[in-house]
Amino acid sequence: MKQEETTPEQRPPARLPLWANPRIGLVVLLIALIALFTTLRPAFLNTQLTLVPMQADISVYAVVGLSQLAVLSLGHMNMAVGRMAAMSAFASGLLHDRLDAPLLVALAGGLAVGALLGALAGLVISRTGVNSFVVTLALDFALIGLVSLLYATFTDGVAFNGLPAGMSALRTDTFADYCAGDVCGPEIPLLAPIALIAVLGVGLLFRWSRVGREVLMTGANAKAAELSGIPVRWRVVQAHALSGLLAGLAGFLLSANNGSFSAGVGDGFLLPSFLAPVLGGTLLVGGAVSVLGTVLGTAITQVIYKGLNLLQFQVDELKLYIGLVLLAALSLDRLRHVLAERRGVPA
């Protein structure tokens, strides 16, 4: 992220100067990382080897980040994202396994379970006023146990055997496999548009819809929101239900990516779920979200993972660098904030 050099223009203070926009910094960082990895390993731009799997991963983890973002908008946390995803994937798997449900029905069932779990957490939080961290942490504990028990009861192991028809296509195919005459689609996995719909949906919700704006106002100041006639409790439930729904979608996307509905879905969701929104500039205090930033944050994380992987770094070093990048990015962001404040620009 760049701060100095570009002198701030004499603009009305309402508009941010270019350097003070955190998203620009993320885009610059993303391009710099891609350039770096490409020079070190030209294979980084190999479509089959890197780009297609990376897009699939970005699709999954962008939705994971959005799931956390949905409650960060309130200043809440959802520690149970991973397990909500697992429960949702279990429901999808069960629907297909026992009732032979087609893909869309299984997906809808899974999403409904995710949304219900989220709504349950939201309901407990809004009714009792207990910290969201505690409630979702306890829910996570309970669901960890429940997921394994359910898989042990309903399957002969830790995964369902079959997949709904069409789901393996989501895993293996890109649009390049579908041609109309001579014109084939781009090398984009089929998962990407699903994630894109989620991104657009959440973006539109928080920018243009009444519910979304009211959730943000609740996050900024719950008391003021209540006094302005916003049904604060209901908005809390809705935001958590959205988080659960998106966690469910992420669980479905990962299951499609892995090729099975298994108990391990969602195990590694917690860290990326915070990483992406926070890198993207969403605050933990609530009241403001950045959907685009979350997507960029996800992309940066996945580019680092893939790049270091290609450079044959060990797992431990990968983690080390992800942590360091997060710290560096946040510190730079903090610096940008301080500089912006000093120049009298609200950033």
Add this chain to the structure above:
Amino acid sequence: MTSTVEKTTRAATAPAAPPSRLRRTVRTSEFTLATLAVIGFVALTLTTDGNMLSAGTLAAFFRFLAVPMIIGLAQMVVLAIGQMNLSVGVLTGFCAMVAAWAMLEAGLPAPLAVLAALLLGAAVGLGNGLLVVFTRINAFIVTLATMTIIDGLRYGVNGPGTYQDYSAGLEELGQASLLGLPVVFLIACAVAAMVWFFFARTVPGRHLLASGGSPFAARLSGVSNDRSIVLAHALSGLLAGVAAVLTLAQSGSVNATIGDDLLLPSFAAPIIGGVALAGGVVSVLGTSLAAFIVRLVDVAQAQFAINRRWVDLIVGAVVLGVVLSGAIRAKLSRRSS
């Protein structure tokens, strides 16, 4: 062992005629937890035909209570200032791995390696605290980042390999008993007593609680909130180091997965024990009792050969139940007053 801040605020809000000392004691959440612990213990003893009281079972019960207790306290110290430390679990593993490495590869004698583990824990905690203070980034995020970094470092010490036979003396200590109680448990109790003393009787401890209760009021009273934050994180790291030493002593072998299963219990113990996430309130006794209760669930699982996963389910339900009952009780008492 409740901190007196809690007691004084309770006394202040109590009606004109303060209830008797006995009634006040009965009303504390520590009393409820102690009752629960005793009931659970007795029930478990009766249902297992007294198997719980056999020397072997009892010793094992307390030996594996030591680490959860200390890890709960490590989280509690940071909760006292209203922050969180996500790196406690991996830090415990990292310290244990480094100490084992120091003994096996660097040839350090056991006492020095133990000291190294403690210092390393405190140093990493100090780093967390300084990062929080200087960057002003939320501690949750800072420790999330350091958790990832330490996770990498922990694996980096010895890759997927296992260290064992690092010190006969240390392992002997892990198995030793004094007056029928395992020494590791007694050490944990001594550390807990020190933590209690720190919060109840020392100036930095009181300052720390003041910062947690109301940073603004603390600043007006001349307390440095920044110092409290750094101190709390350093202390949390030190306690993670203690947990690492106890792990080394009792397990006899360590690898890069040590500490993975400690993060969630580290929150469960203080939360069940009545420590507020908002800060300003600590309860060493409550945290220890909560760890005891969680351990009871663990033992019940082993005794009845229940699926391991029920434990998580039950602990989750217990945390939620405790939190809900606390919220309902607060609501009722507000309504009655």
